[in-house]
Amino acid sequence: MNYYELKFKLEDEQDYRQDLLINELAGIGFDTFEEIEKGFSAFISESAYNAELLESVLQSYREMFVFSYEQIFIPQKNWNEVWESNFEPLEIKGQVYIRATFHEPKNTFPYEIVIDPKMAFGTGHHQTTTLMMEWLLETDLSNKKVLDMGCGTAILGILASKLGAAEIDAIDYDDVCYLSARENAELNKIQNLVAYCGSKEVIPNKLYDIILANINRNILLDQISRYSEVLTKGGLLFLSGFYEEDINVLVDECKMSNLEYVHHKKLNEWVAVKLVKL
Structure with missing residues (x-):
């Protein structure tokens, strides 16, 4: 499946209103979000992408805070491989080990959580x-x-x-x-x-x-x-x-x-x- 990635850059990266924008984008078909430097990336499948609907959402937020975005077309790829390349195991306070199914377990932690993020x-x-x-x-x-x-x-x-x-x-x-x-x-x-x-x-x-x-x-x-x-x-x-x-x-x-x-x-x-x- 082909995707579009929209890379949003914010003038104030701590502006809480970006969360409102993310919620709005999720409501029109964007299904994945990633933090990037000074903003976030939003992903949407090519079939779900509607430029006019996107513009109508963004217009109201332009009046609230300053941001810009870059649109990138992403050809079909194995998204599981993408997750595997981006998802590293995580340790919390030496007690919790969080890993994906493709990581090796660690029995030294009291609690292990296996997450398939999709x-x-x-x-x-x-x-x-x-x-x-x-x-x-x-x-x-x-x-x-x-x-x-x-x-x-x-x-x-x-x-x-x-x-x-x-x-x-x-x-x-x-x-x-x-x-x-x-x-x-x-x-x-x-x-x-x-x-x-x-x-x-x-x-x-x-x-x-x-x-x-x-x-x-x-x-x-x-x-x-x-x-x-x-x-x-x-x-x-x-x-x-x-x-x-x-x-x-x-x-x-x-x-x-x-x-x-x-x-x-x-x-x-x-x-x-x-x-x-x-």
Whole structure:
């Protein structure tokens, strides 16, 4: 299958609005995104590419922030080989070893996660995923009910299961991520993870002890009140996908839903925040 790659360069590479643009691009058929210096690359199949639709999306964002892009045509190639060349094993705090199916296992780590990323987010290499995994390693998950929002490959839900969680519900609006979550759970022999395709509207009406939401600032602001509704008193909420300067606005929104800030971690410009339900 032929693809187009659009390389976006931003005047301010820390502008959170790039996440909004990425979400918009995903909505019109772009199925893979990669971080590059001062921006990101977005990929779309030739059959799904619509130049007029793309321009209509980009026009509104040109009024919000400064960016440029370069369009590159990519002839058909073996995308599995592309993933293999780009996906290196990852180690988290000497405790978690994340690898793909084509990497050799390492039995020296307490927890090993095998991920077949395909076109889904969440190989652990992004700073926000690393931060969320660090929080999980510091949290007692024994017999806990966990909700993993914006689950991507379900890497966080899989780790939660390996750390002793009793039940994990993993939700992503992208059907590629939904299918990837199911496949990766099976690949890691995780039997207590249920994947759902959708957004906050498909969150089951039950209580969770821990909620993980690694998405972006604006989506989090829209969904925080729903998280609070399904989080048990004393339960923990972990948020990531944003920058340090975004913490205050998110914490203020959380306060209105009886969620109290505890602490946050930072890696480069990204952060992950821990909150508790009062």
